[in-house]
Amino acid sequence: MAEGDLTTESTVYVTYIAAPAEKVWAALTSAEFTRRYFFGRDVESDWSVGSPWLLRKPDGTLDVRGVVLESVPPRKLVVTWNVVQEQFKDLPECVVTYDIEPAGDGVVRVTMTESHPTPIPAYLLEGGRRGWPMILSGLKSLLETGRPLPLAVPQPPSKE
Amino acid sequence: MAESTFVYVTYIRTTPEKLWQALTDPAFIRKYWCGIQAESDWTPGSPWQLVIPDGRVADSGKVLEAEPGRRLVIRWRNEFRPELREEGFSRCTFVLEPVGTSVKLTVTHEMERPESKFVQAVSNGWPHILSSLKSLLETGESLEETRHWPKGK
Numbered sequence: 001m002a003e004g005d006l007t008t009e010s011t012v013y014v015t016y017i018a019a020p021a022e023k024v025w026a027a028l029t030s031a032e033f034t035r036r037y038f039f040g041r042d043v044e045s046d047w048s049v050g051s052p053w054l055l056r057k058p059d060g061t062l063d064v065r066g067v068v069l070e071s072v073p074p075r076k077l078v079v080t081w082n083v084v085q086e087q088f089k090d091l092p093e094c095v096v097t098y099d100i101e102p103a104g105d106g107v108v109r110v111t112m113t114e115s116h117p118t119p120i121p122a123y124l125l126e127g128g129r130r131g132w133p134m135i136l137s138g139l140k141s142l143l144e145t146g147r148p149l150p151l152a153v154p155q156p157p158s159k160e
Numbered sequence: 161m162a163e164s165t166f167v168y169v170t171y172i173r174t175t176p177e178k179l180w181q182a183l184t185d186p187a188f189i190r191k192y193w194c195g196i197q198a199e200s201d202w203t204p205g206s207p208w209q210l211v212i213p214d215g216r217v218a219d220s221g222k223v224l225e226a227e228p229g230r231r232l233v234i235r236w237r238n239e240f241r242p243e244l245r246e247e248g249f250s251r252c253t254f255v256l257e258p259v260g261t262s263v264k265l266t267v268t269h270e271m272e273r274p275e276s277k278f279v280q281a282v283s284n285g286w287p288h289i290l291s292s293l294k295s296l297l298e299t300g301e302s303l304e305e306t307r308h309w310p311k312g313k
Contacts, residue, residue: 015170016291016303071274104305105176140291141173144299146216149171149262 007120008104013132017051019107020141021100025074027139028098037138037146041133047071053079068091074101081114085158088127112136126157162251162270164279168286171262174297176229179256182293183232192292192302194309202226208234213309216240221249231255237267244278247271265290273297 017024025034031042038055041063045053049071055064064079077098084089095115103109114128131154138149172179183190189198193210200208202223209220217239225233233253238244250271257264267290269282292306 012285016288017300018295018303076286104303107303107305109288134171137294140294141298144295145173147173149173151171151262152252152260160214 002003005122008116008119009113009122009124009125010116011125011128012133013136014057014109015136015140016103016107016109017140017143018107020106021102023078023101023143024108024139025109027143028077029073033142037142038135039151046106047073047077055080066096067134069095073160085156088124090121091124091127092116094118094120106141109141110136121159123157123159130154162272163274164271164276166267166269166279166283166286168267168290170265170290171259171292172265172294172297174189176256176258178297179265180229180232182297183254188296192296193289194306196309201242202232208236209239212240224251235286238278238281241281244281245249247273247276247278250276250278250282 013105027037029043029045029047031044032043034043034055035058040054040058042051044056045051045068047053047068049068051068053066053068054062057063062084065082065084068077068079070076070078079096080096081096095117097112097113097115099113101109101111114132134149134151135152138151142148182198184198184202186198190196195213196218197213199210199211200206200223204223204254205225206224207220208223208242212218219236220239221235222236223232224235225231234252235249236252248270253268255266257266267286269279269286271279288303288306292303296302
């Protein structure tokens, strides 16, 4: 695809985690967990529909903000996602959905869908495609072993 | 990029050597891949196949590239589902890259035809198998549903 191409393509990442759905929900919605697997970031929200939610960098500055669209603990969470960072200034609001479903004895399937109701420059898809496998691999390690993976924030995507 | 492509990336706390063994040792593969028997000597040009516990051949093909600890490429055709078999051979590439105390594993499964049913099928299977592989390497236990071939399949 050429650099100027716009896309509404989604990014979907699926992982299976040996943990109860309630524990996965807690890990997605509480800062004590997110700061251990989400590149040191803290989430903040009351997670009720219509409420704002935030993601803060370790230094306290704002990274992502949005609104809770759907909240069905411990099964489904849908939020709007606006990246505040300068490198992502061309990225319009996207929607992130987490589905948590039973998948056998003591295991859940977690499906993260990053969708783009507003078309985005195609090269920006790479940001999520680099980051989500790190974040969700770290979440799985943290819940299954008690230890996160020490992974650095990936480089932001570039047009070149 | 092929006309149908599935890409999955996972980060596993292990070493490239252990991950290579997990991808090529039949006794290890069986634990996270539904009891399947992998048969190959893992050298370029050698035959490769996966056998279901009841004796049916699930998939077959040959090893195209094998660099232990780094890269494995398999020419791969489904054998037990006629609608998938008729699509012919796919190509599956495993790339292992050390990242700090982890290994980044990228699995790319490609078929030179649009809207491949085979690629759709593996898109459903790989996240489960590779999640179980990660659990087994990190915790010593694979995921429950991947320990045996599913009944009736």
